[in-house]
Amino acid sequence: MTPRVKRNLLTTGRVLLLALFLLGVLLPIYWMAVTSFKPHAEVINAQNITYFPQTFTLENYNQLFSMYDYGQMIKNSLIVSSSTGLVVTLLSILGGYALARYNFRGKSSMLLFFLITQMIPGILVIIPLFILFTNAKIINTHLSLFLFYLVTNLPFCVITMRSFFERIPYTLEEAASVDGCTKWQTLFRIVLPVMFPGIVAVFVFAFIGAWNELIAGTIFINTPDMWTVPVGLKSLIGKYDVKWGVLMAGGILALLPTAIMFAVMQRFVVEGLTAGAVKG
Amino acid sequence: MDTTLLIFLLVVVVLFVIGFLLLRHYEKQNNNAARRLKLAAQPYAFIGPVLILLLLAFGWPLINSFIMAFQNYKLTAPNAIRFNGLDNFQKLFDDSDIWLIITNSFVYVIVSVLGQFLLGMILALALRRKFRGRGVYQALVFLPWAFSAFVIGLIFRWSFNGEYGVINDLLVKMGLITEKIAWLGTPGLSLLVVILAMIWMGVPFFAIMILAALQSIPADVYEAADMDGCGPIRRYFAITLPYIKPTIIMTLLLRTIWIFNSFDLIVVITGGGPANFSQTLPSYMYTKAFSSYDFGLAAALGVLLIVILGVYAVFFLRVTKYNKAGDF
C-alpha cells in the first residue's frame, strides 16, 4: 500500500465515521422535529407511522405560545443559566488553580469532600436548602435557582478545571516568573490563554447543567411566570393527557438557544491556541 | 431578572476586583515576612470561596444524613424518631430482587461509561483536524447534550415503543425483523434501551472535554515526534494519551459517579421494568425510601452510596496513579 492510498483510506474512514455520528445524533432530533409538525391524531396513530407529516401543521407551536408564556420561560432559563455559567467558571478557575498548583494542608480531604457532594442523593440536600431559602425569603426567585445550580455545579467544574491546569506544564509558569512576572500576571497572561478551550468547556458544562435541571426548578419555584423551560415542558405531561406534539415543539424550541451557544462556543473549544501563543 | 440576583452578581464581580487589587497590592510589597505569609495563604484564598459555598450548602445535609441513616426517621411517624442501629441498612438489602438490581447497576454503569468514553474519544480524534464545515458539524453533533434527561427519556420511550414506536417500524421496513420487538417489555432489552439513551446523551460531553484537552497540546511536541519518525498509533499512545490523561481520569471518575447516581432516564423510560429488570440500586431504593416517607432509609441509601463510590474513587485514583499524572 502506498502512503497515498493509505491516506485516502484513512480520510474515507474518517468521513464515514463522522457521517455515522451525525446520523445517530440527528435521527432522534429529526423525529422530534417531524412530530412537532404533526397533528395529534397523526402522532398517536399506531397503524400508520409517517416519516413526514401527512398534514403539516404549526398548531403545536401556536398552542405552545398561546398556552404558555414560553418566551418568559426561555428568558428565565437564560438568566439563571448564564449567571450560573459565569460565576461557576470564575470560581472554578481560582479553585482549580489552587488545587493544581499548590500543596497545602487539607487538600486531599477537600478533594474528597468535593467528590462526596456528588454522591449524596439530591433530595437530601434540597430539603435543608429549601428551609434556608425560605427563611431568607428568596423562594420563587432567580437567585434561589442560581445559588442551587452554583453549588451543585461547582465541585465538578473545580475538579475539571484542576485537570486542565495540570496539563499545562509548570515550566511555562516558571519561565514566566523568571522573566519577572507576578503570579497573577502569569495566571492571566500565560496560563489562562493556553487553557481557554477548557474554560469554555467548563462554562458550557455549568450552563447546560443549569439549563436542563428540573427538580430544583419545581421545588424552589412556585409560580408559572418564574418557571424555567424544563418545568414548563414537564407540565405538558398531565395525569390524564400527554401533549406529544406540543412537547416536541417545546423541546425543539428549547434547543435553539443552546444550539446557538454551541455554534459560537465550539470555535473556542476546538481551535484552541496555536503553539505560537504558548511560546509568546 | 430579579434585583436580588443582579445584586448578587454585582457583589461577586466586585469581590473579584477587590481580590485582584489585594493581590496586586501584596505582590508589590517586598517585605519578606509578609511574602511568606502570603505564599502560605494563597491557595486558601483561591479556593476559599468555593469551599465556603460548598460547606454552607452540603455540610449540614451530609452530617444530618449520617445521623438519620441510623435512626427510625419516618415522616409518617413524627413521634417515633429514635436511633435504631443498622435497621435501615438491613431493610435496604431485605429484598428478593437485590442481586438482580446490583447486577443491573453494574452493567448499566460500566456499559454506559465505556460507551460514552470510547465514542466520545473517537469523535474527538476525528474532529481534531480541520476540515471544511467543521464548525457546523460540531454545533450539530454536540446537540444531544443540550437536551434535558426527561425529554431524551420520552423520545426513547416513545421511539422504542413496541407498537407505535418508530424503531420497530424502521426495522420491519428494512426487513431486519419480521415480528415486532417488545423493547421495553423484555428483560435485558429494556435495560439496553436505557443504556443507549444514556450513551446518546453523554457522548458529546466526553467529546468536548477530550477535544478541549487535545487542543491545548502544544504543536511543537508533535513536530518533535514527527522528526523522530513516530507512526500515528505510537504517537497516540506516547504523546496524546499521556497529555490528556488527567482530564480523562477526572472525567471518567466524575461521570461514573454521576451516571451511577442518575436515574431520571430509568424512571422516564422503563420505570425499572419489567419486573425490576432495568432497575438500579439508587433508582430502586430511592423510590422505595422516598415514596414511603422513610427518610432514615433514604439517608442510609445516601451513606451506602457514599461508601461504595468513595471506595471506588480512592481505588480508581490509586490505580490510575492520578497524583502522578500531572508530571511529565
Next chain:
Amino acid sequence: MFRKLLAILLVLMLTVPMALVSAESVSLRFIDVSPSPARQEYFEKTFAKFKEETGITVNYESVPWDDAANKLTVLGTSNQLPDVMTTWAGWLGQFTSAGWVRPLSPYTKGTEDQYADTVTKLVWKGENELYGDTYTVPDGMMVKGVFVRKDWAAEEGLDLDPHKGWTYAQYFDAVYKLTNKEKNGYGTSFRGARGAFDPLFVYLQSFTGGKAYADDGKALFNSPECVAAYKTWNDLYLNSAAPKDAINWGFIEMVDNFTGGLTGTLINDSEVAATCIANMKDDQWMVMPMPKSDVDGKIYNTVNSPYAYSISTHSKHPDEAWKLIEFLTRPDNNIEYCKLTGLIPIRKEVGDDPFYGPDGYYATFMQQINDPAMVVPCAFGPFSYTDMHQGMMHEEMQKYLLGRQDAETSLNNVAKELETRMIDYLAANPGSKVEQPKGLSD
C-alpha cells in the same frame, strides 16, 4: 480600607435582598398540582371574584403533576405547605399520618345535605372510615368506565348496550373478539406497569363482595377464587389480547394506544373522555359501564375526585382557607370548573348542561353513579402504601407475566405485605375498624 469596603459589601449582600422583599398583607397561598393554562385561567379568574367578595387575596402556585408529590413532601417537611392544596386521594394516607392536613368536619358539619350523595355517602364516609375524619372537599367526581371502539364492536357483531351493561365474562369475551392481529388490532389496553394493580384490585373484590380485609385484618383477595380471577385477568396479556409491549405500559401508553387505534377497549376514569372527544370521531368510541360481578351482579367501581381541596396544618388562616374552598365549590363555580375539566359536579344541582344529560358524553358515567347496584369496593388501606404502588404491586404481576413465578406466589406476596400493614395498623390504632364497601343505597 479594603477590609472596610469588604465589610460593607458583605452587609449589603445580606441585607439588601431581605429589604427588597416587601411586607406581605394577609393572603392565602393556593397550590394546583396539575396545572394547565385553562385551569390556571379558571383559578385566577375565580380568585379575583373571591377577592371582590371577601377582600382576601389568593396567590396561585403550581407544580407539574409528575413532580407534585416530591414538591409537597419538601414543603411538608419544611412546614411550608400552602393554605389550600389540591390533593390526590392516594396521598391522604401519608398526609394524615404525617399530620399535614387539617380535619374539615368542624366546617362541613351540618352542610352535608348540599352535596351530592357521591360526596357524602362515598368519599367522606370513606375518609372517615380510613382516617377518622373528613379531610378533603372533592373538586369534582369521576368514576371508571370501559371505553370501547364502537366501530370495531359493530364489525364483530357485538351487541353492546350501556343501559343493559355487561358482566365480566361478557367483557373478557368481547376483548378476545376485538382482537384481530391481521388488522394489527388488540382487544384491550392492558396495563402492566405502574398502576396495573388498581383495576385488577377492583376485579378481585368483585369476588369478595367488595371487601379487601376480614375484620381481623386478614386479606380476602387472595382466596382460591381470587387466584383464579387473577389468572383470568392476566390471561388477557398471556393470550395476546394485548401487545407484548403492554407489560411496560403505564397510563400514557394505554390511552395513546386506544385513541391511536391499536386497542379495542380501555378501562379508565371518566376524565379520559376529554381525550377521546379531542382525538377520535364520535362514531369510533362509546362508553360501557364497568362490568358486573360474575358472583353477585353488582357493579364494583371506584368513585374519586382527581384533585380534591384540602387545608394544610401549616395554614395560619384556616377559616379564610375554608371560605376559599366553599367559594370554589359553590354550585356556579363548581359547575363551570367541572365542565372545563370533564368532571361530575359535587353539588346536588348539576345544572341543565346537555354534557351531563342522557345523550351527552357523560351519560354512562352519570348512569353508574345513580345506579343502586353500584358498590365502591375498599381501598388498599388506611396506611401508607405508595411505595408498594410504585413498585411491588405491579412488579409481582410482571414476574408472573414473564413466567418467573406462578400466579399464587405473585398475588400472595402482595396480599401478605398489605395484610401485615393492615394488622399492624389495627394494633397501633385501637378502636379502628376495617373499611367496608359502600353503596349509594346504604
